[in-house]
Amino acid sequence: MAHILLIEDDAAVRDTFEIILGADGHQVTMAADGLQGLSLLRTLKVDLVLTDIIMPNCDGVEVIRALRKRADAPPIIAISGGARTSAVNYLEVAKLLGAQQILSKPVGAMELLRTISDVLAAQPVK
Amino acid sequence: MLVLLLLVWVPMSELDLYEWFYEVSRAHEDWDLDETVILLLLLPLPLTWYTWRRMREAQKQTERLLELERQLSHARKMDGLGTLAAGMAHQVNNQLQPVIGLSELIVVQTAEEDPRLRQLEMIRDAAMRARGSLDTVLRISRRRNEFGGEVDVTQNMADLVDMLSLSCPSDVTFLPIISDALPEPKMAWDDLESVIMNLFSNALAAIGGAQGSVTFTATPGQMSGVDGLFLSLSDTGVGITPDMLSRIFEPYFTSKPVGEGTGLGLWQVQELLRNVGGQISVDSQPGSGAQFKVWVPGIFRAEDNHWTKGSVAREAAG
Numbered sequence: 001m002a003h004i005l006l007i008e009d010d011a012a013v014r015d016t017f018e019i020i021l022g023a024d025g026h027q028v029t030m031a032a033d034g035l036q037g038l039s040l041l042r043t044l045k046v047d048l049v050l051t052d053i054i055m056p057n058c059d060g061v062e063v064i065r066a067l068r069k070r071a072d073a074p075p076i077i078a079i080s081g082g083a084r085t086s087a088v089n090y091l092e093v094a095k096l097l098g099a100q101q102i103l104s105k106p107v108g109a110m111e112l113l114r115t116i117s118d119v120l121a122a123q124p125v126k
Numbered sequence: 127m128l129v130l131l132l133l134v135w136v137p138m139s140e141l142d143l144y145e146w147f148y149e150v151s152r153a154h155e156d157w158d159l160d161e162t163v164i165l166l167l168l169l170p171l172p173l174t175w176y177t178w179r180r181m182r183e184a185q186k187q188t189e190r191l192l193e194l195e196r197q198l199s200h201a202r203k204m205d206g207l208g209t210l211a212a213g214m215a216h217q218v219n220n221q222l223q224p225v226i227g228l229s230e231l232i233v234v235q236t237a238e239e240d241p242r243l244r245q246l247e248m249i250r251d252a253a254m255r256a257r258g259s260l261d262t263v264l265r266i267s268r269r270r271n272e273f274g275g276e277v278d279v280t281q282n283m284a285d286l287v288d289m290l291s292l293s294c295p296s297d298v299t300f301l302p303i304i305s306d307a308l309p310e311p312k313m314a315w316d317d318l319e320s321v322i323m324n325l326f327s328n329a330l331a332a333i334g335g336a337q338g339s340v341t342f343t344a345t346p347g348q349m350s351g352v353d354g355l356f357l358s359l360s361d362t363g364v365g366i367t368p369d370m371l372s373r374i375f376e377p378y379f380t381s382k383p384v385g386e387g388t389g390l391g392l393w394q395v396q397e398l399l400r401n402v403g404g405q406i407s408v409d410s411q412p413g414s415g416a417q418f419k420v421w422v423p424g425i426f427r428a429e430d431n432h433w434t435k436g437s438v439a440r441e442a443a444g
């Protein structure tokens with residue numbers, strides 16, 4: 001199964017995703033914000049990044065932007081709990097920026113796992 | 127400054143110092159005392175000018191702050207409810223995540239004949255319904271202008287421009303030119319945003335990974351006597367061949383490889399505009415980019431006028 005980096009600031013949500021991903025046999029590394037996630041990615045090689053969008057300390061949009069600059073960037077699934085209090089729909093932006101898939105919280109366990117396996121399956125084999 | 131002059135002048139006239147000064151300057155012509163005095167007397171002039179300039183600046187700064195505060199309180203009043211709803215929905219969506227995620231996980235792990243399965247499904251379904259209610263709140267708070275509420279076009283445009291420049295690859299120069307006196311579009315802001323985002327992502331796709339630029343303009347203007355907004359998105363991408371030009375608005379027409387484009391983008395854009403009486407046209411030469419022009423009907427709200435002249439759009443455009 002896949003090695004997934006999970007970037008999420010809400011501890012309860014983080015634990016929930018870890019359990020769901022673990023149930024499908026994925027190996028999960030967790031980060032509590034974008035900054036931590038990006039620094040982990042400097043040394044860690046993962047198959048997929050699952051990131052929240054609205055976080056303190058470098059949010060998901062910045063993570064996606066930073067990741068996209070790398071040639072060997074893993075695929076990204078962006079996940080968000082709603083609109084930030086501006087006119088812009090951040091999930092749309094995430095997609096525009098190059099996230100392979102976007103999901104809205106709360107997401108069901110099966111939908112999450114299905115999306116992950118779809119994104120992984122669409123990756124060219126290395 | 128005045129005090130300084132008094133300090134010099136009072137003792138001089140009171141104590142007959144002029145006499146003394148005259149004597150001294152006569153006695154020592156070579157000291158150039160007259161010139162020194164004139165110089166000293168001239169010194170206050172630049173100082174006064176400088177002080178006056180600083181005061182003007184401070185005054186302007188205060189005015190700017192006051193204007194900003196006025197705008198902010200206006201925005202707050204308009205936004206209060208929507209912001210509250212959106213913020214709350216975001217929070218509760220996070221709080222619902224463990225309930226929905228875990229109950230569903232246990233549902234699939236529980237044997238069919240287990241009596242607790244039904245209870246678990248009840249928990250999951252209740253949480254799903256709560257998610258549905260929140261979605262409604264979010265949708266309403268986002269699409270306020272569908273319900274006749276006011277939209278702060280200047281601020282919304284500035285936010286959108288921020289987002290677009292954020293999503294621009296470093297090889298592509300993004301040039302937004304946004305008028306600060308736009309009418310309010312007669313269209314849900316989400317939909318207008320969707321129109322612009324679609325055209326923008328097409329423009330980026332046309333440039334491919336290459337160097338180039340995307341220009342986004344938004345100006346007020348009339349179409350057969352009706353107020354509205356003219357938008358344009360031009361790119362320096364590959365352009366569109368004449369035979370393709372007639373087909374790009376068709377649903378499912380795409381030149382992108384399977385799995386990358388749906389071909390629904392421009393069709394959606396056209397439908398959204400058609401619904402509100404808007405228009406879209408395109409100009410393109412293969413090899414020299416494309417320009418999409420959009421017109422959306424809009425209205426000027428009387429009390430908006432002082433407010434649309436805010437500095438936000440100017441900054442975004444600069």
Ligand SMILES: Nc1ncnc2c1ncn2[C@@H]1O[C@H](COP(=O)(O)OP(=O)(O)OP(=O)(O)O)[C@@H](O)[C@H]1O
Pocket residue numbers: 324328329331332361363364365366374375379380381382386387388389390391392393415416
């Ligand atoms: N700015 C542009 N420059 C060159 N060609 C364009 C431009 N915009 C659209 N096209 C052409 O029109 C086609 C249809 O565009 P449309 O937005 O409907 O779908 P798409 O972009 O292919 O797919 P999707 O929008 O789902 O990503 C594109 O595939 C492209 O060939």
Ligand SMILES: [Mg+2]
Pocket residue numbers: 324327328387391392
């Ligand atoms: Mg498109």
